[in-house]
Amino acid sequence: MTAENIHHPEPSYLEYRGKYKGLLGWLTTTDHKRIGLMYMYAMMVFFIVGVILGELMRLELFRPGQQFYGPQVYNGLFTLHGIIMIFTVVIPGLAAVFGNFAMPIMIGAKDVAFPRLNLFSWYLFILGAAIALSSQFMGDGPPDTGWTFYAPYSVTTHTNVIAAVLGAFVLGFSSILTGLNFIVTIHRLRAPGMTFFKMPLFPWAVYATAWIQVLATPIVGITLLMIIAERTLRIGFFDPNLGGDPVLYQHLFWIYSHPAVYIMILPAMGVVTEIIPTFSQRRVFGYKAIALSSMAIAFVGYFVWAHHMFTSGMSSTARWIFSLLTFLVAVPSAIKVFNWVTTMYKGSIDVKPPFLYSLGFIFLFMIGGLTGLSLGSLATNIHVHDTAYVVAHFHYIVFGGVGFAFFAALHYWYPKMYGRMYNFKLANIAFVFLFAGFNLLYFPQFIIGLMGMPRRYFDYLPQFTFGMQLSFYGGILLAIGLVLMLYNLFQKNGAKAPANPWGGSTLEWTIPSPPPVENFDVMPEMGPDEEPYDYK
Amino acid sequence: MTAESVHITSYRTYLWVLIALLFLTFVTITVTWIDLSALTVLVALVIASVKAYIVLTWFMHLKYESSLFRVLVIVVLAIYALVIGLTYFDYLLR
Numbered sequence: 317m318t319a320e321n322i323h324h325p326e327p328s329y330l331e332y333r334g335k336y337k338g339l340l341g342w343l344t345t346t347d348h349k350r351i352g353l354m355y356m357y358a359m360m361v362f363f364i365v366g367v368i369l370g371e372l373m374r375l376e377l378f379r380p381g382q383q384f385y386g387p388q389v390y391n392g393l394f395t396l397h398g399i400i401m402i403f404t405v406v407i408p409g410l411a412a413v414f415g416n417f418a419m420p421i422m423i424g425a426k427d428v429a430f431p432r433l434n435l436f437s438w439y440l441f442i443l444g445a446a447i448a449l450s451s452q453f454m455g456d457g458p459p460d461t462g463w464t465f466y467a468p469y470s471v472t473t474h475t476n477v478i479a480a481v482l483g484a485f486v487l488g489f490s491s492i493l494t495g496l497n498f499i500v501t502i503h504r505l506r507a508p509g510m511t512f513f514k515m516p517l518f519p520w521a522v523y524a525t526a527w528i529q530v531l532a533t534p535i536v537g538i539t540l541l542m543i544i545a546e547r548t549l550r551i552g553f554f555d556p557n558l559g560g561d562p563v564l565y566q567h568l569f570w571i572y573s574h575p576a577v578y579i580m581i582l583p584a585m586g587v588v589t590e591i592i593p594t595f596s597q598r599r600v601f602g603y604k605a606i607a608l609s610s611m612a613i614a615f616v617g618y619f620v621w622a623h624h625m626f627t628s629g630m631s632s633t634a635r636w637i638f639s640l641l642t643f644l645v646a647v648p649s650a651i652k653v654f655n656w657v658t659t660m661y662k663g664s665i666d667v668k669p670p671f672l673y674s675l676g677f678i679f680l681f682m683i684g685g686l687t688g689l690s691l692g693s694l695a696t697n698i699h700v701h702d703t704a705y706v707v708a709h710f711h712y713i714v715f716g717g718v719g720f721a722f723f724a725a726l727h728y729w730y731p732k733m734y735g736r737m738y739n740f741k742l743a744n745i746a747f748v749f750l751f752a753g754f755n756l757l758y759f760p761q762f763i764i765g766l767m768g769m770p771r772r773y774f775d776y777l778p779q780f781t782f783g784m785q786l787s788f789y790g791g792i793l794l795a796i797g798l799v800l801m802l803y804n805l806f807q808k809n810g811a812k813a814p815a816n817p818w819g820g821s822t823l824e825w826t827i828p829s830p831p832p833v834e835n836f837d838v839m840p841e842m843g844p845d846e847e848p849y850d851y852k
Numbered sequence: 853m854t855a856e857s858v859h860i861t862s863y864r865t866y867l868w869v870l871i872a873l874l875f876l877t878f879v880t881i882t883v884t885w886i887d888l889s890a891l892t893v894l895v896a897l898v899i900a901s902v903k904a905y906i907v908l909t910w911f912m913h914l915k916y917e918s919s920l921f922r923v924l925v926i927v928v929l930a931i932y933a934l935v936i937g938l939t940y941f942d943y944l945l946r
C-alpha cells in the first residue's frame with residue numbers, strides 16, 4: 317500500500333486548481349486540509365493580536381501606579397485579550413487546525429463527512445470573531461467585564477457587552493458544527509477494518525473533544541442569549557434587582573467553560589501521544605488506557621465546573637462534592653502522563669523539534685495540572701482565589717499546555733502540510749527562548765499570587781514590583797521566541813520533505829508530502845492482524 | 853462501516869405520531885386549568901418528555917437504528933440530567 321500511494325501522479329492539495337484559482341480557490345474550498353490551514357492562518361493573526369494585548373498589560377504593570385493607561389483601558393485590554401485568546405485561538409485550537417488537517421488522513425478518509433458544513437464552520441468562525449472584535453469600535457466603548465461576562469456586572473455595565481457576547485455565541489456555533497462533523501466522520505468514514513480500537517490516538521482525542529463541543533457549547537450559547545435578553549428586555553435571570561440570581565449565571569457559564577478547557581487540552585494531549593512514540597522510536601505504551609482516558613476526561617470534565625465558584629456563596633455540600641470531582645479528573649490526566657513517560661523509557665530517543673516542544677508540553681502541563689489541584693482544594697482555593705496564582709495556573713495549562721502542543725504539532729506536521737522541511741537549529745533556539753520566556757513570565761505570578769496580588773488590577777503594592785518586572789522580561793523573551801519560530805516556519809525554503817521524515821507509523825506518513833487532493837490513491841484497509849501503528 | 857439498512861416508515865405510523873403529539877399538546881394546555889401547585893412544572897416536563905420520546909423513537913428513526921445510537925442518546929441525556937441535578941443540588945442545600 318505504501319509504495320502505491322507515494323508515487324502519486326495527482327497534484328497536491330496546495331497546487332490543485334478547482335473552479336477558482338488563487339485566494340478565491342482557498343475561500344471556496346471544501347478540502348479538509350485547506351480548511352485546516354485557513355483556520356491556522358486566521359488563528360495566527362488573532363494570536364498575534366492577543367500577544368500584543370498581553371504585552372501591553374505587562375507594560376502597564378512594569379511599575380506600581382498608573383504608567384500609560386488608566387483602569388478602564390486596562391479592563392478593556394484584559395477583556396479583549398481573554399476573548400481573543402479563549403474564543404478565537406485556543407477553543408478552536410488544535411481540533412480545528414490539526415483535527416481538520418490530519419485526522420481524516422489518519423483514519424484513512426478522503427475528507428470529513430460534511431465538507432461544505434466544514435467550510436461553513438470556518439466562515440462562522442470568521443464572522444463570530446469579526447462581531448466580537450467590532451465590540452471594540454462600536455457602541456459605548458470596549459467591554460470591561462473580563463472574558464467571563466459575569467452577571468450582574470455584564471448586565472449593568474454601559475460598555476458594548478452585547479456585541480462581544482453575540483460574537484462568542486456565533487463562535488460557539490462554529491465549534492458545534494465542527495464537533496458534529498468530526499463525530500460523524502469518525503463513526504462513518506474510518507478505513508475498512510479500522511475499528512475504534514485500531515484508530516490512532518489523535519483521532520481518539522479529537523473524538524472525545526468533538527463530543528464536548530456538541531454537548532457543552534449550546535449551554536453557553538443559551539446563557540449568552542440570556543444576558544442579551546436581560547440587558548435589552550430586562551428579564552430577570554441573573555440580576556438580583558430584577559429577581560435573578562448571579563450565582564446561576566456562574567453555574568451556566570462554567571458548565572460550558574470548564575469542559576471548554578478539555579476542548580482545548582484533549583487534542584493537545586492527542587498530538588503529544590503521536591509525537592512521543594514517533595521520536596522515541598517505540599510503540600505507544602498503554603494504547604487502550606490513553607484512548608479511554610480521553611473519554612474519561614471528557615466525561616468527568618462535565619461535572620467539575622463549580623470549582624470556579626468556591627467563593628461565590630454556593631452551598632458547602634456542593635462545594636466539597638465539586639472539589640472531590642475535581643480531584644477525580646486528575647486521575648485520567650495522570651494516566652496519560654505516566655504512559656507518555658513510560659513510552660520514552662528505554663526508547664531510542666531522537667530529539668528533534670517536535671519532540672522538544674512535546675517535552676515542554678509535559679513539563680508545563682504538569683506544573684499547570686498540579687497547581688490546579690491546589691486550586692481544587694477548598695481551603696487553599698479561598699486563599700488564592702482571583703489572585704495572580706490563578707493567572708499563572710491557567711496560563712501554564714492554556715499556553716504551556718495547549719500552546720506548546722500546538723507548536724509541537726505544527727513542527728510535526730509542517731513537512732506534511734507544505735512538503736518542505738524547516739531549519740532544526742533555529743526551531744531549537746526558538747524553543748529555548750519560548751520555554752525560558754514562558755517560565756520567567758508566568759512562574760513569578762505563582763509567587764506574587766500566593767503573596768496576595770489580585771488578578772485584573774492595573775495597579776499594585778510595591779512588594780510585587782520585582783515579580784512583575786521578571787514577568788515583563790519573560791514576556792519579551794517569549795515574544796522573541798515567537799518571532800523566531802514564525803520566521804523559521806514562514807520561510808518555506810527548506811529541503812523538500814520526504815513522505816515520512818520522522819519515521820512515523822500512522823497513515824498520513826504513507827502518502828506524499830504535501831498530500832494529493834483526495835489523500836489516498838488506493839483506499840487503505842486494515843487486516844484483522846494489523847495494529848494501529850503499523851504503517852511504516 | 854456496516855451496510856446501510858434503509859427503513860421507510862409508513863404514513864400510518866407518521867399519522868399516529870401526529871395524533872399522539874396533538875393529543876399531548878391538548879393535555880398540556882388542559883392541565884394548565886387545573887391547579888397542581890408544586891407538581892405543575894413536573895407534570896409539564898413529564899408530558900414534554902413523552903413527546904420528545906415519541907419524536908426521537910419514530911420520527912427520528914431511533915427505533916430502526918443500531919443500538920449504538922440509542923446508547924449515545926441515553927448517555928447524552930444522562931449527562932444533562934446530572935448537570936442539571938448537580939446545579940439544583942447547590943440550590944437545594946444552600
